[in-house]
Amino acid sequence: MKIGRVNLASVNLNLLVALKALLDEGNVTRAASRLNITQSGMSKNLRHLRELFDDPLLVRSGNHFALTERAVELSQNLERILGEVTELLDRSSFDPAECTRTFTFATSDYVAEYIFPTVLESYRKVAPNISINLEIADETSISKLSNGSYDLITSMLDSQYQGLHHLVIGRDQFACCMRKDHPLMRRGGGLSLNEYCTLEHAAITGGGDKVHIIDAELAKIGKRRTIRFSATLFTTVCKVVSNSDMIATMPSHIASNLAPEFGLSWCALPFYIESFDYTIAWHERQHHDASHIWFRNMMQQLIQSSLYSHMAQEAPSDILCVL
Template sequence: MKTGRVNLASVNLNLLVALKALLDEGNVTRAASRLNITQSGMSKNLRNLRELFDDPLLVRSGNNFALTERAIELNQDLERILGEVTELLDRSSFEPAECDRTFTFATSDYVAEYIFPKVLENYLKVAPNISIRLEIADSSTISKLSNGSYDLITSMLDSQYQGLHHLVIGRDQFACCMRKNHPLMLRGGGISLNEYCTLDHAIITGGGDKVQVIDAELAKIGQRRTIRFAAPLFTTVCKVVSGSDMIATMPSHIASNLAPEFGLSWCALPFYVESFDYTIAWHERHHHDASHIWFRNTMQQLVQASLYSYMAQESTSNVLCVL
């Protein structure tokens, strides 16, 4: 076993990049392809790494390879170290006008349809060579953010997700939405808890959790609701609600902004649900990346500036019931 401190000047630091690829892929061929080098070149890197760390790092397990305990230990710190090195080298020299990166972003259909077109227009004014791929968030969004498929997501994010960072866009509360000529709205005075639980519900399943949080709060007070329709899109649910006696629960600023278009009314919920943050979230792997820092900070500013954002709704209305 090697002892004493390593002479850093004698170490090829490119080996750390090769090590990261090997630990992520668990396979010499795939790691070589990832770094665009030959398999023999990656095999040589693995030999050098084994000598440097005095550990086999990858060991055969059946037809595959498994990480040694030492490799698992190294992997915990390697992403952070490489991120800090990247930040050191890149941040001061980053220029949006020269960036040609593709950013993949997951969000709700509401943000995609009403907010993002103007956001994209502003991005391309200062960074004309970037590309943006937008997808609708679903139940796999957090795992895709964690595995690198997404650069950013907008979410009503639960802070307990590990390895994620976020910026707050705004804070909102839930509201109850129904068609403008719904019998409850014609009567005036909002909606009672019994009426809320008795009526059929249409729910939005896309984006952040707008379903379980409501059902959990109802369960705390010994109540439940009946869900008759579920869809991932706000616009679909709004159309269904506008043509039926079903009601929907959604963030109040979205209810306020979509009500005129779909002929809806909205009011406060008849039970307590804690307010929540809208966030832009990203994984630790991107935390120190200069282009990513620019992209997410700009995203926060542009979304907040949108006429369809929570910030715009907050500045123009504090109304709890719109009939």
């Protein structure tokens, strides 16, 4: 009898395929025909298998062969094991309906409140056994992608982040929001650079960098602004702006969709800043994972198709200027 553990590196795993054929057929000749190998080749496989498992596996019973108790035990687990190995090697075998994985997705409160409920409903239809943990993205989101805490985030990314991949949801530019009855609205006209820098600001710090990007562009032209309030949530900042003389800078498609709800007006920034991509991003460690590929591709398609990912269909009539 063998004692100790088997060295897996010394085992030809193709023998497991031969073992399944032998146990299914109960006959060396039929097992050889099933795998399209010679009878002598299958007999050799059987000798190796008997040595590996220290058991005869097939024993003669009259004119037929019968499975030993050890062979019956192996037969009960072999199909499952070979199926798992096949799935491990064959990405195309992934079936969303059979997936039981939990995905952790970090995003802004805007996506969470206005887009994600419909996204979740779509996932539930095709993958009813998955679980999704939704968190609000913040300044730690990139590191949580790297350490595996997050599977996916929505963000505004650039090439500085090594080891990350992304899919583009859309392209946008920044806009400025203020309450409808703001003193500038009573005056009429657009927003000047001096007014933008003089007014107090409320800043959104969640998701991608919407603070330092603006400040860096202002610094290039010798200007600065004063941030009196900051929060990770779009909705919180919008409420603060709707009840004060502060202004907020945010992506224009979000401004156009939130303005009616919070009684805001919005306009273009009074200085040049490049358009940006808003994306979903993931780490290199999950780049080739079949379930992750399915999850992120579907996420991109669902967010991209949402009306809340685009400019509002009907802009408010009192918009200061059209982007």
